[in-house]
Amino acid sequence: TIWYLYRDNLLPRTTKFVGYARTKQTLAEIREKSKKYMKVRPGEEDKFEEFWQANDYIAGSYDKRVDFELLNQSISKFEKGPIANRIFYLAVPPTVFENVTVNIRNACISIKGFTRVIIEKPFGRDDVSSEKLSNHLVGLFKEEQIYRIDHYLGKEMVQNLMTLRFANKIFCPSWNRENIASVLISFKEPFGTEGRGGYFDDFGIVR
Numbered sequence: 001t002i003w004y005l006y007r008d009n010l011l012p013r014t015t016k017f018v019g020y021a022r023t024k025q026t027l028a029e030i031r032e033k034s035k036k037y038m039k040v041r042p043g044e045e046d047k048f049e050e051f052w053q054a055n056d057y058i059a060g061s062y063d064k065r066v067d068f069e070l071l072n073q074s075i076s077k078f079e080k081g082p083i084a085n086r087i088f089y090l091a092v093p094p095t096v097f098e099n100v101t102v103n104i105r106n107a108c109i110s111i112k113g114f115t116r117v118i119i120e121k122p123f124g125r126d127d128v129s130s131e132k133l134s135n136h137l138v139g140l141f142k143e144e145q146i147y148r149i150d151h152y153l154g155k156e157m158v159q160n161l162m163t164l165r166f167a168n169k170i171f172c173p174s175w176n177r178e179n180i181a182s183v184l185i186s187f188k189e190p191f192g193t194e195g196r197g198g199y200f201d202d203f204g205i206v207r
Contacts, residue, residue, distance in 0.1 A: 003038055006051045016078040019057040020071055027057045062092065063099040068107040075108065085113035091120050093199050094129075098136055105140040118147040122203045158185060 005011050019030065031052060040048045058074050060067030075086065088104055090097065101117060109115050119137070124130035137146055152158065161183070165175045 003048070003051055006054070007044060007047060014081070015054065016075075017055045018071070018075055018078075019055070020060060022059065022061060024059045025057070027052070027055060030055075030057055062096040063103070065103050065107055068103040072108045079112060081112075083113045084110055085115070086110040087116045087118065089118045089120070094122055094124055094133065094203060097133060101137060101140055114145070115141075116145055116147060117141055118149060121148070121150045121152075123148060125203065152187075155187070157187070 002017060006015070038048070056074060056078075058071050060071060078084075086108065088108070090100060092100060097119065104115075104117065117137075124133050165171050
């Protein structure tokens with residue numbers, strides 16, 4: 001998805017992408033693993049190489065401040081201009097949200113621009129843990145710095161429901177809360193949990 005945004009010139013040319021996770025791997029290994037997902041059309045080879053030049057990867061823990069200080073140093077080397085904004089996308093289990101956000105707040109806040117933190121669902125296991133997470137976040141960041149997202153709502157299939165409903169007058173009288181009890185969306189994927197079994201036991205679909 002990031003490659004598509006870069007390819008279609010939907011991102012500022014100076015954007016850099018820095019991956020951070022516990023897995024010790026090189027950028028070359030990441031590139032090889034992602035090869036099967038990257039669609040590169042004829043004539044885009046040079047831009048694709050340019051895209052990878054804009055990437056970097058750092059391995060570190062989620063609970064050690066020193067690792068996030070090293071991450072901050074790695075990010076800083078790209079920030080040559082007078083303004084540098086940072087957006088942190090947390091595609092991590094809710095169990096590490098608190099440690100990661102504390103370390104971002106303490107070691108990785110942008111000093112030359114804005115900082116944004118994007119948190120992907122699930123937001124806890126229930127209303128109690130969700131409220132605890134929200135209270136934790138507002139203690140670290142201003143509300144305008146926090147983005148809570150459900151990436152599934154961005155699926156074309158889901159978005160098309162709105163188009164289908166409002167672009168066809170035949171559905172308008174009946175497709176409403178008075179006549180529909182629920183909407184069930186099935187999305188089948190050609191792969192399993194792939195090492196994420198422990199995550200699904202505690203959060204998400206299986207639970």
